[in-house]
Amino acid sequence: MFLKNNRNLTLFTKHSYHLIDPSPWPLLTSSGVFMLTVGLVTWMHNFVGGWTLLLNGLFLMLYIMSIWWRDVIREATFEDQHKIIVRRGLRFGMILFIVSEVMFFFAFFWAFFHSSLSPVFNIGGVWPPKSILPVTLSGIPLTNTFLLLSSGATVTWGHHAIVTKAKKHTILALLITIGLALLFTALQGLEYTDAPFNISDSVFGSCFYMTTGFHGFHVLVGTIALFVSFIRVVLNHFTDTHHFGFEAAIWYWHFVDVVWIFLLGSLYWWGQ
The missing domain is CATH 1.10.287.70 (Helix Hairpins)
Known part of the structure; x- marks a missing residue:
């Protein structure tokens, strides 16, 4: 009973x-x-x-x-x-996911700096290795930096627009962001085709392609997330106070931006 x-x-x-x-x-x-x-x-x-x-x-x-x-x-x-306490749990979950992604990229940066600060005799005792002609900072890497930072600004514009209930501005900002992301991915692929070395060329090639390749994969995932958010904005799934799906995509995209800055400074500039 x-x-x-x-x-x-x-x-x-x-x-x-x-x-x-x-x-x-x-x-x-x-x-x-x-x-x-x-x-x-x-x-x-x-x-x-x-x-x-x-x-x-x-x-x-x-x-x-x-x-x-x-x-x-x-x-x-x-x-x-998804009440307030559920959305709070989702936010904590997204934060922990991004932290795990930071640790993921930390491993690749660790491998790069370990190899570059103390180059072994197998690669000539110098960095970059003697047989490697690195990709220059000017050109595609610098252009991609401009594109990715611009996309970070436009996605922030979209976030402010949805908070102020400006749906047309949100849609326009997302379209520009997705376009910049696709252009970034296309230029990254072009860089791979023109690079004077490949992933099998010593530890330099391995670190370069693994780090930039996984970053490109994260750009692709972020682009899909932003595209889904764009569809949901069009379908009126979001309000000015309840749009965590869009917020999570924005957080992820800013993470992609920050990783690229570190990647540019280490692989393309400092490591040359």
Whole structure:
């Protein structure tokens, strides 16, 4: 009898937390990640079926990501489940995610400075190695810096516009930001095609391509996040006080900007 009364009290308890319904997405995400990892390893070792497993894992992950985030958007926009305390938890989660990304890039910068401050005899005891002709700072790197910093300014304009309920300005700012991001990615790809060295050319090539390549991947992810925010702005999913999805994309984009400044100063300028 006591348990029954407790169960009834639980059903009528009022609180601001969002208790999500049981979902298959975490289990399916784990399966997709496992397939992607195993497929990548088997493909690199030329096992039969590795490429197919890799593609299936990638497709499964992309599909689950779109469906899972669709559920989150529905819960936040149409079901009004994201109260103040839930949004606070989402903010903490996004902050911790960005901190983990900082640690991720810290490892690459550590490898670069460790190799450049004490170059070993295998690469001639000098930095850059004797066989490497580095990419010059002027040209594409400097142009990309201008593009990325400009995109940071336009996305901030979009944030201020949505706070002041200026929807047209928000849409225009996001379009400009996405355009600058795509131009940055295109120029980065052009730089790779014209670079006088590749990822196999000593530790310099490895550090350069791994760091700039992962930064380019983060630019691509940020571009997708901003594009989704653009669609949601058009569909009136956001208000002047409730637009954390857009805020999270902005935080991520500023993180991408800051990483590029450190990357430019180390790989393109100091390391030359």
